[in-house]
Amino acid sequence: MHDPTHDLMDDGARLAAADRSARVRHADRAARFVADAGQTDWHDAVLWRIRGKRDAAAGRVEGWERLRALASEIKEHTLSRLDEYLAAFEEAATANGAQVHWAADADAHNRIVRDLLRARGVRRVVKSKSMLTEECGLNPYLEARGFKVVDTDLGERIVQLREEPPSHLVAPAIHVRKEEIAALFHEKLGTPADADDPRLLAAAMREDLRARFLAADAAITGVNFAVASTGALVLVTNEGNADLGAHLAPAHIACMGIEKLIPKPEHLGVFLRLLARSATGQPLSVYTSYFRRPAPGRELHVVLVDNGRSRRLAQPDFRAALKCIRCGACLNTCPVYRRSGGHSYGATPSGPIGAILAPGMDMKRYASLPFASSLCGSCSDVCPVKIDIHAQLHRWRQVAAREGYVSWPKRWGMRVAGWIVRSPRRYRLAGRLVRGWLRHAPRRLRYGPWNAWGRQRELPRAPDRSFGEWYAAERGKK
Amino acid sequence: MSRKRRHNALGRAERSAQNGSRAREAILEAVRRAGAPFAPLPSIVGATDMGTGEALTARFMASAQAASATVRIVEAGGVEAAVREAFPGAASVASASPAWGFEQADPAAEASALARLDVLVCPGAFGVAENGAVWLAESGMGSRVAPFLAQHLVLALDHSAIVPDMHAACDRLETFGEGYGAFVAGPSKTADIEQTLVIGAHGPRSLTVLLT
Ligand code: SF4
Numbered sequence: 058m059h060d061p062t063h064d065l066m067d068d069g070a071r072l073a074a075a076d077r078s079a080r081v082r083h084a085d086r087a088a089r090f091v092a093d094a095g096q097t098d099w100h101d102a103v104l105w106r107i108r109g110k111r112d113a114a115a116g117r118v119e120g121w122e123r124l125r126a127l128a129s130e131i132k133e134h135t136l137s138r139l140d141e142y143l144a145a146f147e148e149a150a151t152a153n154g155a156q157v158h159w160a161a162d163a164d165a166h167n168r169i170v171r172d173l174l175r176a177r178g179v180r181r182v183v184k185s186k187s188m189l190t191e192e193c194g195l196n197p198y199l200e201a202r203g204f205k206v207v208d209t210d211l212g213e214r215i216v217q218l219r220e221e222p223p224s225h226l227v228a229p230a231i232h233v234r235k236e237e238i239a240a241l242f243h244e245k246l247g248t249p250a251d252a253d254d255p256r257l258l259a260a261a262m263r264e265d266l267r268a269r270f271l272a273a274d275a276a277i278t279g280v281n282f283a284v285a286s287t288g289a290l291v292l293v294t295n296e297g298n299a300d301l302g303a304h305l306a307p308a309h310i311a312c313m314g315i316e317k318l319i320p321k322p323e324h325l326g327v328f329l330r331l332l333a334r335s336a337t338g339q340p341l342s343v344y345t346s347y348f349r350r351p352a353p354g355r356e357l358h359v360v361l362v363d364n365g366r367s368r369r370l371a372q373p374d375f376r377a378a379l380k381c382i383r384c385g386a387c388l389n390t391c392p393v394y395r396r397s398g399g400h401s402y403g404a405t406p407s408g409p410i411g412a413i414l415a416p417g418m419d420m421k422r423y424a425s426l427p428f429a430s431s432l433c434g435s436c437s438d439v440c441p442v443k444i445d446i447h448a449q450l451h452r453w454r455q456v457a458a459r460e461g462y463v464s465w466p467k468r469w470g471m472r473v474a475g476w477i478v479r480s481p482r483r484y485r486l487a488g489r490l491v492r493g494w495l496r497h498a499p500r501r502l503r504y505g506p507w508n509a510w511g512r513q514r515e516l517p518r519a520p521d522r523s524f525g526e527w528y529a530a531e532r533g534k535k
Numbered sequence: 536m537s538r539k540r541r542h543n544a545l546g547r548a549e550r551s552a553q554n555g556s557r558a559r560e561a562i563l564e565a566v567r568r569a570g571a572p573f574a575p576l577p578s579i580v581g582a583t584d585m586g587t588g589e590a591l592t593a594r595f596m597a598s599a600q601a602a603s604a605t606v607r608i609v610e611a612g613g614v615e616a617a618v619r620e621a622f623p624g625a626a627s628v629a630s631a632s633p634a635w636g637f638e639q640a641d642p643a644a645e646a647s648a649l650a651r652l653d654v655l656v657c658p659g660a661f662g663v664a665e666n667g668a669v670w671l672a673e674s675g676m677g678s679r680v681a682p683f684l685a686q687h688l689v690l691a692l693d694h695s696a697i698v699p700d701m702h703a704a705c706d707r708l709e710t711f712g713e714g715y716g717a718f719v720a721g722p723s724k725t726a727d728i729e730q731t732l733v734i735g736a737h738g739p740r741s742l743t744v745l746l747t
Pocket of ligand 1: 226335380381382383384385386387388410436439440441442443444446
């Protein structure tokens with residue numbers, strides 16, 4: 058392992074910071090994604106199919122809406138007494154033999170994990186899916202310090218080998234086609250060059266990762282739910298990778314945001330009924346593991362991370378986002394996400410939930426995300442914990458405008474539009490002018506560079522007269 | 536790692552523990568100050584009525600099969616025969632339960648040995664009708680990792696130990712006294728390659744539930 062003083066020169070973090078200061082322009086990134094129409098259609102259809110499975114699964118549960126309301130209320134209650142639940146959880150977990158650590162921000166979280174690993178002479182780390190460690194940039198941080206970090210969820214492993222972030226909360230490699238995975242595995246795992254059967258590819262990864270599980274010195278996992286009354290951690294996977302890692306390695310480090318708490322096991326039942334159905338349409342994921350005490354001779358560490366959550370809790374307009382259970386349903390249903398891909402958001406998580414979380418972390422960088430929405434509200438309709446996602450998107454737009462993150466054509470356009478619609482006379486006159494212009498101006502002008510909407514679409518034919526004019530004329534006839 | 540390094544690292548860990556208690560206070564204080572208005576904790580209603588006996592068993596079987604598990608009804612005392620019939624070629628079959636005549640699973644077994652185990656047979660504590668999951672307590676596993684490392688997993692479940700839904704199932708966790716347990720619903724699987732379902736991701740390649 059290299060010299061610890063090197064940590065003072067935090068080059069990994071500096072690089073990451075430089076990258077982070079760049080603004081994410083969702084529309085530009087989306088334009089790159091949709092340039093491949095075949096890929097866009099495929100992505101759209103695959104996600105819509107998952108949405109369909111979610112609908113079918115929800116439909117089979119009697120009282121689904123009541124369940125959503127319960128989940129929302131339980132989260133609201135827990136958030137309203139979060140300090141007490143955190144203290145209770147810490148006490149119970151400590152009594153169980155786990156060690157609880159507190160991290161105010163991403164940096165503190167990364168340092169705690171690094172120190173735990175160093176103190177145990179760890180070199181090889183296996184990880185299961187954790188959006189929190191993604192949020193904190195833990196992988197690059199540890200890799201820059203000589204640790205070998207291997208993601209073990211198949212989708213996570215694919216994006217790790219491709220050196221890119223996950224594009225979806227639940228299906229991290231949903232943007233990758235199997236031919237690309239075949240080429241990747243051929244290069245990295247030595248599978249036959251043209252073998253793109255998913256079964257064969259998954260089997261090759263199973264073999265490769267089994268050896269890594271067996272050789273790991275520590276396992277890092279996320280946490281789906283933490284039960285305050287019993288001090289237990291609940292982890293949900295389909296592959297069994299979180300359990301393999303956590304049970305095989307001498308030390309298990311579980312990293313969680315402070316919003317993951319629920320009061321008691323009975324509340325777990327509500328969330329487990331909702332989570333997998335909302336995520337993939339399964340009635341339950343394959344493995345729902347309940348970690349109460351470390352196994353004899355093993356260590357269990359829990360890192361409780363704030364990283365902006367207490368700040369969000371203080372914002373009445375935005376605190377409901379803390380109820381999120383990371384099911385991904387809002388991504389699958391979102392017409393913008395489906396047709397622009399997760400990487401267009403430049404944030405983890407992506408999609409509608411990412412678009413209301415990211416601006417709270419860094420407005421300058423993520424000001425464009427709340428605009429990546431049609432405000433249709435489908436996200437709020439499917440959200441199992443009833444977060445008012447579309448309303449928050451709208452409120453973030455207002456914040457962005459107030460803080461000057463909206464381009465001047467849009468700002469002035471809105472101002473002029475506001476001035477016009479404030480007066481019925483101006484409104485009627487503008488309507489007449491625009492209708493006339495749409496009907497008679499040459500196409501070249503109508504589809505000029507200012508008309509982003511018309512780039513892929515035909516404008517509808519403008520009617521001869523407005524509804525008001527038609528109504529007045531019809532009434533005059535009688 | 537040299538001894539000096541390790542010493543330094545441990546010293547750092549202690550220092551960070553002190554920082555940690557400051558962080559703890561700061562976080563709790565920030566949460567308190569956030570002033571989220573009190574919201575009452577709702578009581579949980581909506582437990583599903585799925586009937587009892589036959590109807591519950593039938594629902595469990597359908598759910599487990601939908602989760603790609605094989606479900607078979609066996610006579611009490613027929614577990615060994617059913618396992619041998621289902622896995623005629625298995626070189627190694629083990630169980631943590633002395634109830635059956637299988638090789639005793641060794642809690643201290645090397646992981647690499649467990650990974651070669653063909654079939655592990657575990658007693659399930661109870662099943663859940665709405666999703667086909669079986670609750671497996673640590674004491675029935677042999678070791679925590681065994682049900683994840685074995686190539687095939689068999690769970691024996693008393694048909695009278697089926698609860699309707701996750702509300703009833705999680706109520707049982709209130710008094711669960713062991714260190715670890717898991718709901719298992721089907722064999723391990725993944726859909727991470729183009730959403731194509733592949734059975735046998737990292738864990739067992741098949742799951743068989745024997746209802747006694
Ligand atoms: S916001 Fe709601 S729908 Fe979206 S991931 Fe979170 S819980 Fe799921």
